[in-house]
Amino acid sequence: MTHLLAALLSLGAFALLAGVVLAVAQRVFHIEGDPMVDKIDSMLPQTQCGQCGYPGCKPYANAVASGAAEVNHCVPGGERVMLQIADLMGVEPKAVEEEAAAPMLAFVREDECIGCTLCIKACPVDAIVGAPKQYHTVIVDQCTGCMLCVEPCPVDCIDMLVKPELLEHWAWPLPDTRRAAVGHERRGHHAGHA
Amino acid sequence: MPAMLRTLAQKLGMMAHGFHGGVHPHERKLTAGMPIEDCPLAPLYIVPLKQHIGEACTPLVAVGDKVLRGQKIARAEGYVSVPLHAPTSGTVVKIEEHPVVHPSGMSMPCVFIEADGLDEEDHSLERMTNWRDLDAAVLRERVRMCGIAGLGGAVFPTFIKLVQDKKNPIQTLVLNGIECEPYLTNDHQMMLEQAEEVLQGMAIIMHMVGAESGIIAIEDNKSDAARVMRQALAENSELAHVHVAVLPTRYPQGSEKQLIYSLTGKEVPAGKLPLHVGVICQNVGTAKAIRDAVLLGKPLTERLVTVSGDAMPRPANLRVRLGLTLRYVFAQRGLEDFENIQILHGGPMMGERLRIPDVPVIKSSIGLLAMHQDTVMQAHPAEQPCIRCGHCSQACPAALVPNLMADHCRNEQFDKAEAYNLFDCIECGACSYVCPSNIPLVQYFRYGKGQIAQLRREHDFAEASRQRFDARDARLAREKAEKAARRSRVRKELAPAPDKDTTTKVEKSTNDKAEES
Numbered sequence: 001m002t003h004l005l006a007a008l009l010s011l012g013a014f015a016l017l018a019g020v021v022l023a024v025a026q027r028v029f030h031i032e033g034d035p036m037v038d039k040i041d042s043m044l045p046q047t048q049c050g051q052c053g054y055p056g057c058k059p060y061a062n063a064v065a066s067g068a069a070e071v072n073h074c075v076p077g078g079e080r081v082m083l084q085i086a087d088l089m090g091v092e093p094k095a096v097e098e099e100a101a102a103p104m105l106a107f108v109r110e111d112e113c114i115g116c117t118l119c120i121k122a123c124p125v126d127a128i129v130g131a132p133k134q135y136h137t138v139i140v141d142q143c144t145g146c147m148l149c150v151e152p153c154p155v156d157c158i159d160m161l162v163k164p165e166l167l168e169h170w171a172w173p174l175p176d177t178r179r180a181a182v183g184h185e186r187r188g189h190h191a192g193h194a
Numbered sequence: 195m196p197a198m199l200r201t202l203a204q205k206l207g208m209m210a211h212g213f214h215g216g217v218h219p220h221e222r223k224l225t226a227g228m229p230i231e232d233c234p235l236a237p238l239y240i241v242p243l244k245q246h247i248g249e250a251c252t253p254l255v256a257v258g259d260k261v262l263r264g265q266k267i268a269r270a271e272g273y274v275s276v277p278l279h280a281p282t283s284g285t286v287v288k289i290e291e292h293p294v295v296h297p298s299g300m301s302m303p304c305v306f307i308e309a310d311g312l313d314e315e316d317h318s319l320e321r322m323t324n325w326r327d328l329d330a331a332v333l334r335e336r337v338r339m340c341g342i343a344g345l346g347g348a349v350f351p352t353f354i355k356l357v358q359d360k361k362n363p364i365q366t367l368v369l370n371g372i373e374c375e376p377y378l379t380n381d382h383q384m385m386l387e388q389a390e391e392v393l394q395g396m397a398i399i400m401h402m403v404g405a406e407s408g409i410i411a412i413e414d415n416k417s418d419a420a421r422v423m424r425q426a427l428a429e430n431s432e433l434a435h436v437h438v439a440v441l442p443t444r445y446p447q448g449s450e451k452q453l454i455y456s457l458t459g460k461e462v463p464a465g466k467l468p469l470h471v472g473v474i475c476q477n478v479g480t481a482k483a484i485r486d487a488v489l490l491g492k493p494l495t496e497r498l499v500t501v502s503g504d505a506m507p508r509p510a511n512l513r514v515r516l517g518l519t520l521r522y523v524f525a526q527r528g529l530e531d532f533e534n535i536q537i538l539h540g541g542p543m544m545g546e547r548l549r550i551p552d553v554p555v556i557k558s559s560i561g562l563l564a565m566h567q568d569t570v571m572q573a574h575p576a577e578q579p580c581i582r583c584g585h586c587s588q589a590c591p592a593a594l595v596p597n598l599m600a601d602h603c604r605n606e607q608f609d610k611a612e613a614y615n616l617f618d619c620i621e622c623g624a625c626s627y628v629c630p631s632n633i634p635l636v637q638y639f640r641y642g643k644g645q646i647a648q649l650r651r652e653h654d655f656a657e658a659s660r661q662r663f664d665a666r667d668a669r670l671a672r673e674k675a676e677k678a679a680r681r682s683r684v685r686k687e688l689a690p691a692p693d694k695d696t697t698t699k700v701e702k703s704t705n706d707k708a709e710e711s
């Protein structure tokens with residue numbers, strides 16, 4: 001009998017202790033927000049273009065984390081981002097349906113701009129500067145190429161231009177690939193006409 | 195030899211320290227011993243606005259401006275940058291994009307100078323013959339101002355390396371006269387002909403960094419240079435603690451970290467600089483340029499170039515003004531038809547393949563080689579699968595495992611490639627050289643490094659965009675809240691109206707009462 005009592009008491013005491021430790025740990029190591037959402041968000045290209053059908057990258061990250069959205073909706077991220085997210089979520093990869101366009105930059109034709117500020121309101125990353133009745137301009141280094149400013153412009157003075165390839169950002173292609181062959185062609189081409 | 199025996203032998207001084215790996219390509223030094231000749235002046239010079247590692251320069255001249263030789267024509271931007279100078283006197287005719295020496299074959303803004311043929315010099319910089327009394331900082335500014343960047347081919351702005359750091363005092367200056375690439379002989383010839391000037395440059399550098407001793411490193415295939423340098427040292431009482439070290443010929447001995455290890459047995463840790471082990475390394479050409487800048491007040495406007503290659507009719511060691519086109523320089527030595535010819539900028543091991551003879555000579559042009567297309571094709575046959583022979587890791591001077599790194603780069607597993615220390619690879623090409631399967635290993639490493647840099651850039655951009663998006667969200671929310679608050683305040687202001695009525699009524703009633711009374 002005493003054995004039984006001792007066992008019950010000691011086990012009960014241990015359970016109580018474990019409970020207290022767990023309760024304390026939960027408070028001490030509490031994490032704000034959903035770590036999954038942040039992880040997915042950090043993989044997304046932050047273009048904030050809304051091509052995924054959500055009003056920005058974070059909302060899409062939320063939807064993916066909660067299972068409401070598939071992993072393959074980020075168009076600018078392409079296959080690489082899709083694979084990363086699928087890997088993180090532990091789901092089967094799914095092909096990205098739309099092919100990403102070449103990286104773009106918005107450009108305001110300043111002499112046509114009427115200074116209505118509508119594009120400033122549309123830019124998700126505050127990359128347009130200007131004031132009412134003053135012409136506006138895009139900060140090239142901050143433009144994500146999301147195209148959200150094109151639609152609201154009442155006089156259609158915003159062009160999307162292909163982002164120029166910078167010499168400093170040029171990277172070697174993989175050897176024996178088509179890109180490497182094209183690069184070699186291009187060098188030969190220069191030799192011909194320069 | 196087993197490693198232990200080797201260390202023991204080194205400890206006992208029976209054997210020089212040798213760096214790990216290395217290869218012995220055919221030397222083919224066609225121009226060895228040929229006297230330096232001046233490349234004739236040309237009517238047009240093209241000066242690219244970036245010729246060093248770091249930030250590009252901003253032009254200081256406009257179209258139509260007259261310039262003198264040595265006049266500053268572009269300003270350095272940022273810290274890691276040096277200014278540019280006019281290579282001859284003449285007129286700026288245009289500033290526009292032009293193809294430059296770059297593996298992409300892309301263009302860069304260049305200043306075009308039409309020579310007036312007078313070659314007048316700008317004498318605005320005074321001669322600092324009293325450099326021994328001058329502060330290191332003053333000399334350092336002179337080296338920066340004169341546009342000097344490592345002339346061994348790496349073109350890192352030289353002034354940055356010439357610092358006196360209390361935490362890392364420099365004991366030894368290594369003067370790099372190794373020139374381990376095949377074909378190249380310009381450093382060799384400079385030591386033969388201008389030993390005195392090179393030593394003066396060495397003395398200035400030692401004064402600037404406070405080094406006590408110096409080593410002039412020369413490979414044993416240039417014993418005449420070693421003899422000349424020893425002789426010059428013997429006549430120079432000032433450089434008492436400098437000696438000439440002759441090392442066995444092996445590629446890539448001239449690479450900074452490998453050379454320091456061969457000479458001192460000190461290993462420069464990954465991600466650290468030679469100054470962290472108390473050493474700095476300068477090329478002989480750079481030392482001569484520093485001497486000209488300090489003693490003569492001459493900015494960098496010319497350099498020695500080995501013009502060679504198996505398709506070169508008359509190879510030579512030339513003193514070439516920066517900004518002359520390769521086509522012009524080759525023409526001076528009898529090469530005008532570029533049919534079936536591959537041009538290399540630099541040495542055959544690390545140089546860049548160009549197919550554009552119209553790019554200008556820049557500060558990093560150590561050699562210009564014209565090779566028969568067939569020779570180059572033989573050197574680059576089709577790639578076969580790796581047979582895991584391990585030759586590449588035996589040859590690697592950085593003690594890496596090239597075959598595994600290349601696999602990871604090819605399969606885009608960049609984190610794994612980095613874990614194998616991809617960024618310690620000096621791109622010497624020793625691994626590709628020995629690979630029996632002809633795998634272009636270095637090309638994979640260049641690809642991997644480029645992709646990693648690209649991913650980092652994208653990640654940084656995304657991070658900045660995210661922060662701006664969040665800041666905008668927060669601002670919009672705040673504005674909304676403020677608007678709501680304002681609205682409710684207004685509503686409140688409107689709402690008390692009935693209360694006011696009562697007060698007026700009360701007042702009225704009191705008034706009434708007053709009137710009554």
Ligand code: SF4
Nearest residue numbers: 580581583584586629
């Ligand atoms: S040398 Fe070439 S074949 Fe041999 S292990 Fe290295 S990569 Fe493979």
Ligand code: SF4
Nearest residue numbers: 590619620622623625
């Ligand atoms: S290229 Fe890189 S991996 Fe290959 S031998 Fe040289 S340092 Fe080693």
